[in-house]
Amino acid sequence: MVDWDLAVSTAATLTGGGPRVSVTEAADVVLELRRLTDAAERHVAAYTGLSAQVDHPPVQVVDRTDWVRSNVEGLQIVMDPVIEKLQSVSPPKPSPLGPMGGAVGTAVKAVGSKATGIQVGTILGFFSSKVLGQYEVFSGAPGRLLLVAPNVVEIERKLGVDPTDFRLWVCLHEVTHRTQFTAVPWLRDHFLSEVNAFVDATDLDPDALADRVRNGISALADAVRNPESKASVLDLVQTPAQRAVVDRLTALMTLVEGHAEFVMDGVGPDVVPTVEGIRARFNARRAARNPFEKLVRRLLGIEVKMRQYAEGRRFVAALVEKVGMNGFNQIWTSAETLPLPSEINNPDAWVARVHGATAATN
Template sequence: MTQASTAPQVVDWSAAAQIAARLAAPGPQAPRDELDALVGGLRAAAGDAVGHVLETTRMSPGPWGEGGGGALSPVAVVDRATWARANTQSMAVMTDGIGAVVAQVSKSAISPGAQLAGAAEIGAVLALLSGRVLGQFDPYSGPGRLLLVAPNVLQAERALRVPVRDFRLWVCLHEQTHALQFTAAPWLSGHLSGRTRGLVVSMARTSAELAKARFDKKIVMIGRSVFDALRGDGGTIIDGMLTHEQKSELADITAVMALLEGHADVMMDAVGPRVVPSVRRIRARFERRRDGEGRNTFDIVVQKLLGMDAKLAQYRDGAVFVRTVERTVGRDGLNAVWAAPENLPTAREIADARAWVRRVHG
């Protein structure tokens, strides 16, 4: 794991990790042999997915994505608490240096109490999210690693009543596509973290709401804004804190996140029924689950509070962008998006894919 520096942190990330892990629910129970089969099946699916993803996307992983055995990145099958802890570590790396700016603007050192307030906020949210994430590629842990959240995969399999081998491979196709995105475009992780850090620093310097808040409230608000910006979520509580320029920057960060999610969604289905025989049934049932089918009122409220509705919009907006570009210039033309930072779509272009095609392809 890449370590953040010893500069002042806006959040006590160690405490955030402990809080998130402690609050994360363990998930569904199963006999030991079933759990062993789940872990082994996920590892096998992650390996099987690589070749299919490379063939389908027509992307090259680049020199640092060509690991031993054809792997794009290390794979870790984890529980919810481990996923939550891993995310606090990645966020600490991505936000390194922001604490010094906040303290400078506030003309006051960041107290341990204020850091703990931010830790409690982010730890609690990560604990809730830990029950909803099937997998995640983490580009900020050394060369990157793929996390597969075993209890959530098990829970989804049971709820959807789909063939487990197909479902595990389908999930891994999505996550290995994310791994390929970052290995094919090795500048992407630094680009995203730099833009996010720049946005949050700008907010700390200009937000009138922050200026009027008590210092401990500033830290909680900054901590939450860090979390929201890292996830690329618009339409959250931070909207009222942003200037016009900052809203535009957040919208463009959100556009990149939409590209990443939409591209992975399209490619996982494009592999097709030859590889995942029940792919159409899985997609139909999964979309109904995303839309809230079978969820109780509490789950729906939590989903809204976590900004998951905005996240679902990213998947769908990004998928429409990818399909429209492919219909216009083909898959190889789409892959120009990974060539350089300036080729990433803006917020306007995510909604108007042909504008991206005109700008990039002429």
Template sequence: MSPDARTGAVSLVDWSAAASVAGRLARPGPTAPRADLDLLVSGLREAASRAVRPVEEVTGLVPADPAAPVSDVYVVDRPRWARANTEVMDHMTRGALDDLLDDAQPVTALVGGAQVGATLALLSSRVLGQFDPYSRPDGPGRLLLVAPNVLGVERQLGVDPADFRLWVCLHEQTHALQFASTPWLADHLAGRARDLIGDVARSSKDFSEARVRDKLVTIGRAVLAAVRGEGQALLTGIVDDEQKQRLADLTAVMALLEGHADVAMDAVGPALVPTVAHIRARFEARRDSGGTRADQVLRRLLGMDAKIAQYRDGAAFVREVTQRVGQDGLNAVWTSPDTLPTAREVADPRAWVRRVHG
């Protein structure tokens, strides 16, 4: 087995190897003169700071600890984003896969780390920002803003850079506020993901009979999907009906988080982001186009199409619930694990309103 370099614990996946591979394979992305890059970094930091108060006003959410920042902001390149996500994945799987340790070998852990690292390297060119509430349980979550990707997309779309950077930060700081105002949420989601991954690993006949290396491929993809709120298709064929429903309900909560953030970022309005309508139109067109044929294949392999559907399903849920019971009524969703929507309720928001509000 491979002891984790950060914790010293035995790990099924060599996360240090995953971080190393991800850092090496992640492409650097678009470049600019040094002065422009300095402005990009400072602009993203300023946008992240400016976004917090408007999001609080729009959502009605209040941090549990008003004295603490809702997030620690890091402006990163692609390799650093990829390496940071190995830390997230390590945290999300810790203790969930102990039953598989006996039949694995150190070389298998290295192979698993390489596969996870290569996948993260591919994803690193497609993420504008990410809020990580999982890997630092004793402090504020990390907001990772991927500077070269923000630069590339704002150039591609031909949008106002300052407005676009603030728009991106409004989405990510909404995620930060979701977790800052609901202290139980990160542990709840991580626990559900660990339980599901461990249960699938122990109980699935197809999975239990697979070679260890094949297990690692499946686990790596499943964990990555769980971190990004995807995963339904990746586990098809190795989950039973009960596990499939648990996975669907976990994905539904991630749809809520993403849709809520999408609605908030647009609700701030032209007073703060004057070109918000133009940005949204161009961004949606980019989502729908799918790029080249190779890009479309890669999107499907990485689950990006599922992610796009998730944004839209979650946003539709948030808008209909708000229309029926108002912002305060929607915010009942953050009361406890019991008030989170199920997969059926995300598809039928009226069912959630009936269950929670009577």
């Protein structure tokens, strides 16, 4: 269904190599990002009260193509069950044309897989020049931290900020994600179980799929016309059961992204001397994207992720103000103490549910 090798080569062709740096400069960037990751881990542990409960691999400082390869591996892990389900629903049938028909069918499948590979590669190519770092959880427990060196260098140059300060600021955010998944070992399994639930809820009935595609295309057309639309590519495929899963995943990702934003801004003033200028320039750059890029980001669901940063940070800040950092950390006790979708914009409801009504009114 997907030519994954073609996806990688397409993304590599589209993304380019990044900013020009000498061999010596590149080596220095890699060494500093590794050093700053270790420093960030200490700062995050001291600020949050969370520390790794399981061993984890060292940070991987990668280029754009390496990042693409890593995410293709993760996509394959997610997509394999979908492909198996599709094949079980629609097993291959003997061709009335005999061997010739089989050859034609094979050729059609090859063309289809290449087209899909190009589509996947195009999307990954777009992301690969934007992502500064990622905690990748699909390839094995407990996950691995990736930092995309060319993108870090490119953004720090465009912003005109102090490189070391910016790199530490980025590391604080990404290391917080690693801390979340290594200090709370059950979190990865819970996340993967929700992803599997999304896959299991896939409805492969051709008529139902056709209806969703038609409705999705209409929603995307509206997104092109209406800048306020929240439609994304996901609207093409979601069943009602999948939307319920997506609501839970959105709440979870809003928590982890907001927590990372809260921590990086909380630690930043003490360890990143120019943090105020970095944050101001970074936010201004986010807001100043050209209209076409804004449209692409909205259709791919990236704008939803941007909202998660802001909504999640407000949610975490409200909880810490209400019950302190130790009280907030009860959120990591079990899947039952994670925020419900309805609680993200109503933090008092989470406090009342987890800490009791008295705490919510204090």
